[in-house]
Amino acid sequence: MSPAAGHDRFDAIVLGAGAAGLFCAATAAARGRRVLVIDHNVEPGAKIVISGGGRCNFTNIHTAPDRFLSANPHFAKSALGRYTPQDFVALVDRHGIAWHEKTLGQLFCDGSARQIVAMLMRECGDARFALGAPIRAVEHGDGLFRVTAGDGAYAAPALVIATGGPSIPKIGATGFAFALAKQFGLKLVEPRPALVPLTLGADEALFRELAGVAAPVTAMAGKARFSEAALFTHRGLSGPAILQASSYWRPGSAIAIDFVGDRPADWLLAEKQARPRATPRAVLAGLVPQRLADALAARLALGETLAACKDASLRAAEARLRRWSFQPSGSEGYAKAEVTVGGIATAGLSSQTMAARHLPGLYCIGECVDVTGWLGGYNFQWAWASGHAAGLAV
Ligand code: FDA
Numbered sequence: 001m002s003p004a005a006g007h008d009r010f011d012a013i014v015l016g017a018g019a020a021g022l023f024c025a026a027t028a029a030a031r032g033r034r035v036l037v038i039d040h041n042v043e044p045g046a047k048i049v050i051s052g053g054g055r056c057n058f059t060n061i062h063t064a065p066d067r068f069l070s071a072n073p074h075f076a077k078s079a080l081g082r083y084t085p086q087d088f089v090a091l092v093d094r095h096g097i098a099w100h101e102k103t104l105g106q107l108f109c110d111g112s113a114r115q116i117v118a119m120l121m122r123e124c125g126d127a128r129f130a131l132g133a134p135i136r137a138v139e140h141g142d143g144l145f146r147v148t149a150g151d152g153a154y155a156a157p158a159l160v161i162a163t164g165g166p167s168i169p170k171i172g173a174t175g176f177a178f179a180l181a182k183q184f185g186l187k188l189v190e191p192r193p194a195l196v197p198l199t200l201g202a203d204e205a206l207f208r209e210l211a212g213v214a215a216p217v218t219a220m221a222g223k224a225r226f227s228e229a230a231l232f233t234h235r236g237l238s239g240p241a242i243l244q245a246s247s248y249w250r251p252g253s254a255i256a257i258d259f260v261g262d263r264p265a266d267w268l269l270a271e272k273q274a275r276p277r278a279t280p281r282a283v284l285a286g287l288v289p290q291r292l293a294d295a296l297a298a299r300l301a302l303g304e305t306l307a308a309c310k311d312a313s314l315r316a317a318e319a320r321l322r323r324w325s326f327q328p329s330g331s332e333g334y335a336k337a338e339v340t341v342g343g344i345a346t347a348g349l350s351s352q353t354m355a356a357r358h359l360p361g362l363y364c365i366g367e368c369v370d371v372t373g374w375l376g377g378y379n380f381q382w383a384w385a386s387g388h389a390a391g392l393a394v
Pocket residue numbers: 015016017018019020021038039040041044045046047048050051052053056057058059133134135162163164165167168171172173174175176337338339365366367368376377378379380381383
């Protein structure tokens with residue numbers, strides 16, 4: 001009996017019909033490889049459909065390796081360099097999908113994220129799909145990977161793990177990639193939720209009383225700094241600046257917020273000189289919305305007017321406003337996280353092909369790998385680039 005008797009034979013089996021898996025399948029199918037894509041969801045690309053508020057922020061024109069978190073910051077360079085945002089834009093243009101730049105290099109569909117899924121499915125050409133097929137077992141022996149999924153049994157010399165990370169389980173996300181990677185002897189960098197709202201304990205009254213207020217800030221976690229909006233919620237803080245900082249935040253450590261931005265040093269003293277009779281509330285309302293200005297002014301407990309404040313008090317107040325430090329009680333977790341930071345350790349993978357170094361034929365791509373992008377289209381660019389790298393190799 002042949003080693004794959006009873007199994008449908010392919011050149012490559014891709015586990016996961018998400019961004020990375022579809023792109024890998026399309027790349028391999030274009031090379032004439034016989035590809036099977038397996039997913040337990042009935043529809044492909046569930047995360048693409050909900051991404052970017054339904055418009056899919058499909059890439060970022062400022063893509064560069066320093067916009068990704070990884071235990072090895074060099075790992076992503078090769079794949080990102082060989083499949084660029086311009087390459088993806090050219091593909092989107094070839095399919096006649098209208099797009100626009102929103103802000104900070106973020107490219108979105110004018111219409112719907114579903115156009116990106118449809119494009120990827122068209123690009124997959126002759127690839128076969130087993131959708132709505134829970135994966136029951138994955139085994140390796142005699143140079144073949146054997147997968148039982150749904151009612152089928154499949155075998156191929158190449159297996160691509162592209163089942164993503166566990167964020168947003170309600171649309172089918174799981175930690176399956178991590179379990180499978182471990183089964184095949186790959187190591188993990190501890191996964192944790194990222195691009196996620198942070199929660200605050202009862203002692204952070206300043207922020208909790210401000211639900212609904214948004215303000216331009218710089219959020220800092222360690223050395224990382226992000227100047228964008230922060231949004232105060234009933235449970236804590238969100239908004240792009242906070243989501244970005246959350247990827248760098250570790251439980252138990254602090255986040256700091258700069259409300260003052262690029263105003264010159266001793267800005268409050270200059271304000272005192274320029275308008276001594278102004279109240280601190282009024283001056284702070286030049287930085288942030290009035291409700292937040294009121295809350296900050298109350299916490300800073302300054303005098304009635306700037307003239308009534310000692311210079312030293314104003315300096316101390318400014319220092320606090322430039323580094324308002326607090327300790328989040330936690331995050332909203334995988335239920336609300338846009339991505340998972342950490343994952344399959346890159347040390348076990350080739351940066352050229354995404355192949356496992358110790359097990360020929362095994363590949364890992366997309367979010368399950370320990371490469372996580374900033375907010376703003378970077379994660380899809382990693383999915384396309386890593387999928388492309390593996391798609392050329394399988
Ligand atoms: P992805 O999650 O896309 O695909 C994994 C596939 O594997 C899924 O189809 C899943 O059903 C399947 N799967 C999982 N477990 C399985 C199992 N056990 N058996 C079988 N199949 C299984 N990024 C960006 O760049 N721009 C954006 O606009 C957004 N917006 C955004 C919004 C929201 C709400 C979220 C949650 C995330 C984003 N992202 C984003 C992040 C982006 O969606 C994410 O990084 C990519 O989809 C990752 O691509 P992958 O192919 O690696 O995983």
